[in-house]
Amino acid sequence: MKGYRYPKIAESEVTPKHVFENRRRFLQHSAAFGAVMSFAPGMLMPNTASAWQRTLADKIQQGVSNQDFAEGESLTSVNDATTYNNFYEFGVRKSDPEVYGHKLQTDPWRVSIEGEFENTASVYLEDILRRYMLEERIYRLRCVETWSMVIPWLGFPLANLLTHYGLTSRANYIEFESIFDPDNLRGQRRSMIDWPYREALRIDEAMHPLTMIAVGMYGEKMPNQNGAPMRLVVPWKYGFKSIKSVVAIRALEEKPTPSWVAKNPEEYGFYANVNPEVDHPRWSQARERRIGEGGRRETLMFNGYADEVAQLYTGIDLQKHY
């Protein structure tokens, strides 16, 4: 597993063009028969189509090491965690992602590894999944809108993925990009955000062992509304940093501008660390509502992960760099 290097060849060489086009034609024809399509995909599509789902199912079966990162916290109910979501690609209402989530096309899923990597690649999700043991981690999730959840994620450290492709010495930031598919994602037909959604981390944040790529939650594959098939989870930052449905990971020399910062630079900072002492102009951040619980509870510095991550920010004025 360690010795494996993804071959440094262009995407067009991996999948011969005629095969790729054949598949497109096949899909177009199938679309003409709506009734057939409603059950056919799993049966008729080439093996690669649902390959990642099978690989993931195997990986989940292989047993996950349970490590508790949120001691004494009780889990948010699956129902709450899958019906109350911010995923503006589906619409701004909290219920939209669950209602329209089925529109997200995840088969096949490719991730583009770009920029300051020794080996750039366009890789199928199954090839990523094959490399790693999945680990279950229970993390607190704190949304900038002052609600929070406790979620058991299934995934692997982002650092493993980054080091696999070899970061160059110029890689100072990692930028992530979500899927762009306005035909299927109704929220993207409106220009409320400069689509596609982009987020970014400083390289040391990206390499931090707490930062993970999640491909499942609650012991199952990632539901569409929660960012299928793979998403980022950065537990000490506000939820919007944990970008969903990632299609590109880019190593950059210069600091990129995440979508929310571009939208409203006075409200959103690059770091977006959970910080009860810095109010957002829209929300007081000192307290939060734990979903499924009455009342409010105090918000913890770095969402309770200060011991692990505070040293990343020594010498930085967090009042200024929020």
Next chain:
Amino acid sequence: MLFDSSKVLLFRYFVLCIGIAPGIIFAWLWVNGGLGANPAEAAVHFTGKTGLVLLLITIAFSPAFRLTGWRGVMAARRQIGLWAFFWLVVHMLTWFGWDQYWDWQWIWHDIWALHYVRYGVLALLLLVPLAVTSFQWFPQHMGWKAWHWLHRFIYLSAGLGIYHFWELTRADYLVPFVFGSVLAFLVVFRLIDALIHRQ
């Protein structure tokens, strides 16, 4: 064929239904789990939108009277206005109690720290004298002219309320934009109407 007075009565019952309906819808949502994972937030948003819609409907009553000339519209105007006020008070109490758990220190903090909360509170405070003076006794004793002047504050209150809504919107401004457009349309109608009648 109904007599005009019974039509007026019927219309007033209809307005009563409009005022009560949000309560029934809300109760239905609550019982059926339609409020979702964050019921406090859902309740605050529901009552706030209800109040704003009713406020705009109230403002629309005077152009509706201009256009139809039917006295039933005017007979029900105070009622619809009071329903709007009622739902906005419920909106504020929902925020105080359900969202903030009557934590006055934090309520006070948020009123001063957060723009949108401040504008919301201001919008509601502006409506208080309007609601109080909506009883017959007031226009008769303070004079209709002063009363009419006072009640024009409904436009300012609605404007502040929609601004409050606009400010708390994160990305998709469609709904507050629609609210604002409706108010702008009603104001323009009112101004044109006033100009015509001055001549």
